[in-house]
Amino acid sequence: MTAPQSDADTVIDWCLRLSDGPLSPKERTDLHAWLADDPRRGERLGAALAAWDAVEENADAPEMLALRREALGAVHRAGQRRWLRTPMVSRPVVWAIAAVLLLALSLGSLAWRHGGRDEYRTAIGERRVIALADGSRLSLDADSMVTVAFSPQRRDIVLEKGRARFKVAKDPLRPFAVRSGRNVVIATGTEFSVERLSREVRVALFEGRVAVLRDTPQGQMNEVVRLGGHQLTAERALTPGHEIGLPVSGFVGSVSSSIGNDGWGAEQVSFTSETLVAAAERMNRYAQRRRIIVDPGAADIRVSGVFNNGDVDAFADAIATTFPVDAAVTGEAIRLSRRR
Incomplete structure (x- = not known):
């Protein structure tokens, strides 16, 4: 009889699958079911994905040597685990797998469930990365809060305060909508951030394309921004590497020349x-x-x-x-x- 797979092993499996590319419909269903059983799993998987990226991007950096040594020790202690017997797993990937395992298991729970909605928040000075049930990734800046509600038809996020970055898993049949105040940002598969300030909401686009709408008494309408003396819809004006500011009071936003130092992960x-x-x-x-x-x-x-x-x-x-x-x-x- 095969022993049941531990949560740690499952985190590694999903990390490998998500790093390989978009999930199949069946894989998205399986991931959703696995995450729904325990609210801690989303943050563990998110931490694993973030660590995976860090190991891949900085594999030769001196500061990674200590982590590699610790990771290799975890590999040796793990013995004959299934994922180490796979012929295609190279030694750098083994380091990454062990590193994400160490980091993922060191984190506790961040999620609370309220009426079918998951709530994620960070304290002052704290950052978090959470893997969502559809394979998307949510990065929360310090002193921020979001609520997440997924259904078979929609993926809805509300940014209550602070700043969040989204790497959206492609799913054209289920729009990914982020609401902040009267503004709604809609994407199917892209990467962007939304920041809620007292005077404005800012949307920065890193990859792909998004639609930006505003609630009005007549219904949802395209946001309008000023660019080069002309007024354009935010969707047309916002291109990768740029940011728009949407005023809380007023109806015409502005476009910055570039995102610049957006501060994600920086000190x-x-x-x-x-x-x-x-x-x-x-x-x-x-x-x-x-x-x-x-x-x-x-x-x-x-x-x-x-x-x-x-x-x-x-x-x-x-x-x-x-x-x-x-x-x-x-x-x-x-x-x-x-x-x-």
């Missing part, structure tokens, strides 16, 4: 002519000690620079030195206000 964040209020919101996602509060009178000051994630003290000092802004520390907050 620093850069700003280029960013409003002070938006820059402060991004810094606050990693602020463990104090948070920045921007008074309305200083909110529209445009700032540029590179800062360590969460170093709000250095950020506030730089702003106060460069602009007519006062930085006042009050308890757990730094208030930035225009100098009189």
Whole structure:
């Protein structure tokens, strides 16, 4: 009799399948069933996929040597596991398999289920990668929250706060819709991010194409953005490597020249002519000690620079030195206000 396969082995199996390319309809059904049995599995598989990518992209980097040694030890301890007996598995792939196993099993649960919807959230300074039931991948930035509801007809995501990046598994018969406020981003198979700020929603496109809609009293309509003195639908204006900003108040958005340093996985964040209020919101996602509060009178000051994630003290000092802004520390907050 064959011993039942452990969750760890199954994580590795799905990681290999998803890395090989799009899943078949039967594989998507099997993955959905496996993930539905335990909400912890989605995050474990997501962590495994993220680690897999890191090992493939940085296999020769010096900092990977210690991980390789630990991974090889796990391989030897595993003995005669089925996935090591496969002739086509090369030694670098074995390192990757062992590494994703180590990382995936070190993580705990992140998912909560509410009325058929899965909820994922991150704390301040925390990032997560989650594998969704259709084979898509969700990367959550710090201090962010999404809810996920999949059905046979639709794949619906709601970004409640923060920022999320989506690598969407192709499924033309089931649209992948991400809602944030009045905005809805729809894709079938592509890679993009959505960020929710107090004044606007930002959509960055890394690959493929998306439709961007807005809820109105007359129904959903195409978002409109300004580009080169003309107004275009967001779908036409948004091309890979670019980002659009959609105002919470108003109806015409804007297109940035490029995504630039989008900060995914980076320890620093850069700003280029960013409003002070938006820059402060991004810094606050990693602020463990104090948070920045921007008074309305200083909110529209445009700032540029590179800062360590969460170093709000250095950020506030730089702003106060460069602009007519006062930085006042009050308890757990730094208030930035225009100098009189």
